[in-house]
Amino acid sequence: MVVDETEASRICLEKAMAASVVTGLAVIAAVAASLPAHLQVSLAANLGLSAFAFWLTTSVVRSLGDTFLQANLRGIDLNKTTTKRNELGVLVRPVEGVPIPESQGTIAAFVFILVMSVFIPSEFAANGLRRVPPRLPPHACLSEQLAAVLTITFASFMGFADDVLDLRWRHKIPLPFLATLPLLLVYYANGNVTGVMVPGPLRGILGDSLNLGLFFYVFLLLLAVFSTHAINIYAGVNGLEVGQSVVIAVSVLILNILQLHRIPVQYEEYRDQHAQSLFLIIPFLAVSLALLRLNWYPSRVFVGDTYCYFAGMTFAVVCIVGHFSKSMVLFLLPQILNFIYSSPQLFSFMGIPCPRHRMPAYNTKLGHVMNSYAEFKPAELKRCGQAIFWLLRTCWLVHVRPVGTDGRVQMSNLTLINFLLYGLGSCREDVLCLRLLALQVLCSGLCFAVRFGLASYVYDVVL
């Protein structure tokens, strides 16, 4: 039997996914044995519903493809040999190629909301099994879950509207701010923890813990707005949006499981926080894995802005519910780096031109993706832009090549994707995606090292 390279890549992915799921389930089962009865019942319900969510997402995405195509929600995969290019390799406009259904993240978000709508009642019922009455009333936990799902639903709705209507940035920025308000209210009502521990060496000056008060809420709001858009601007390679989300979700899952295992029984409140986060991230992971299988190179579906908003807001929500917003900042490190690296092109006041698409270019002969470039005359940049261009060039952070004799240059576009292509060379699209995901895994590893290694030297960590 002859299996071509792309098919081999997909089979490999499916095997890796199956192995990870089995391992994950085994670890969860081992940890669950030591949990109180009400969490065990909720966890069982959550896992069952998540398995159903995986199946439902796969089957609906497969059956609704034509409906999306007819509704004009379709895209062309630009980095494929099927896309029509002229003799110079430049894309023919209007772009020609096989249309692929877009915005399939909508289905994932829908299934997630449905599954959570069924799960919330079952979790509330399981609360009746508690032996010790909780510190907070049962309604507190309920309103937290409701606010979490409300915020995620609204973000997904917004993402779908963006997919369909192509909203402007001035409309898109304020919306997640307002959508996160109910969740922050519940955070406030359920304990209002706005203190951060002060590292040992600074305690003489600042005291044991520093109460940030309102500033902490501002930080959470900004985190919600950032993470809603962060996945969206770190995209452009088959499987990258879903892939990075899966890596972050798995990191959150590991953190939750670790904490549920480590935190002693008497600190019930902390355990409940991580359980709340766990019950949101498992169904999210289920629908994302279902999408990843179909979005992996070569993509049979695209996930659209809906998925990016849905995933980003889910990450903001779980870290607010689970009280691990600082760890989430480390999980999102590649997204933050990408945003900082991109900013000279994103903010027009620096004068560095930003092409409509900054995704990688494609080498038809080799079937490789490679650097894409922006072309400009450095002398014509504004003062600020010139300084940044000098800095980037001197530190070897961009690839620059001269064009013609009039001083024009081509600079590789300022995205993390282009940076990796510049550093490690051109390669096949799925290899590039794997390299980017490896970077994401590295950052998660760094987060765990800081959280459980370094922190114990700087703080007197109990939990």
Add this chain to the structure above:
Amino acid sequence: MVVDETEASRICLEKAMAASVVTGLAVIAAVAASLPAHLQVSLAANLGLSAFAFWLTTSVVRSLGDTFLQANLRGIDLNKTTTKRNELGVLVRPVEGVPIPESQGTIAAFVFILVMSVFIPSEFAANGLRRVPPRLPPHACLSEQLAAVLTITFASFMGFADDVLDLRWRHKIPLPFLATLPLLLVYYANGNVTGVMVPGPLRGILGDSLNLGLFFYVFLLLLAVFSTHAINIYAGVNGLEVGQSVVIAVSVLILNILQLHRIPVQYEEYRDQHAQSLFLIIPFLAVSLALLRLNWYPSRVFVGDTYCYFAGMTFAVVCIVGHFSKSMVLFLLPQILNFIYSSPQLFSFMGIPCPRHRMPAYNTKLGHVMNSYAEFKPAELKRCGQAIFWLLRTCWLVHVRPVGTDGRVQMSNLTLINFLLYGLGSCREDVLCLRLLALQVLCSGLCFAVRFGLASYVYDVVL
């Protein structure tokens, strides 16, 4: 100054709207004086946010029209002289005419959700002003509001997906079922009132009150599914979808205000239920009035399925939150009659043909809307269809006219709109809409008569 008839109709509407809003505010202010402080503060915040919502909806709908047109969310107003028809008055296919932005209900729903996201925290804060601690914990009221907004958000998301993707009925029916689950859970957790009072004459047999238990929840679920789709199938005339929703919302508002005025102070729980419903219906009314101005004959925008789902689910939610589901059934009487009257065409097993559009036909010369017809041979109908056709014809419930000599007939389509055109004759589109809205007002009047008049004879009504 010459003002044409259509402009006069619009000016008339705006004057009527302004007068009603002023009267409404005066009545609310009068009733508010006797309310406890926390409700006064919340009411003031709610009214302020609703005024903002009215302004925001108007301005966003006006500015985003082109964005919707570009996204292919557009419709052609079929009953206008601008629409191209052949010499027989039949529409030219593909339909030609001036495209009008569709799905503008999306904007109304978005603004509603945003305003509620800001209102929920302010209501929670106002709860601190209570003098007497409430029977339920403050989280109970919070989770009720969150579940209400979650359910409405999900229904609006679904409506927008239906507008864009044109979903099938087998996908659309089960979704509101699941979306209503969190709200019903909160209903259960907050008191679980599933008893109904038994009318005096039957008390010997059934006792004073009958506990319906699970059946009551099934009734609420069915009501949610019905009302989500009810507005959608009672449409087809400029301004009717929003008009009927405004009439129902005003009826709910009057009921809430009346009850807040009548219920003695010691029954705080009942007052809170009506206050919860009031705080949802005022912003809903604000965004609906903003849409109605632009959707009134001749429509400058269409509201789309999104608005129908949004409005229908809001009605289901307020009656669940405010515990007046039986009154809501009476408010929805025209929708129920329309559904029953339509059913022989909707359910194909009866064999009566159902054209794609059952909206009224248009007389270009007079500028009137008139009956539209379905054509078939009665002898070819199934047994069951023949019986129903005989019944409808004998009771003069449809207009039937023979065509040709082979026994074929044309029967006016089975919608309440066609029934009114058959009963009262053809007329201009806005006059037809006003007649249909008058019917809606009549049904609301009937509901109040039953609720506050008849009921006091049958039950020993205290509240």
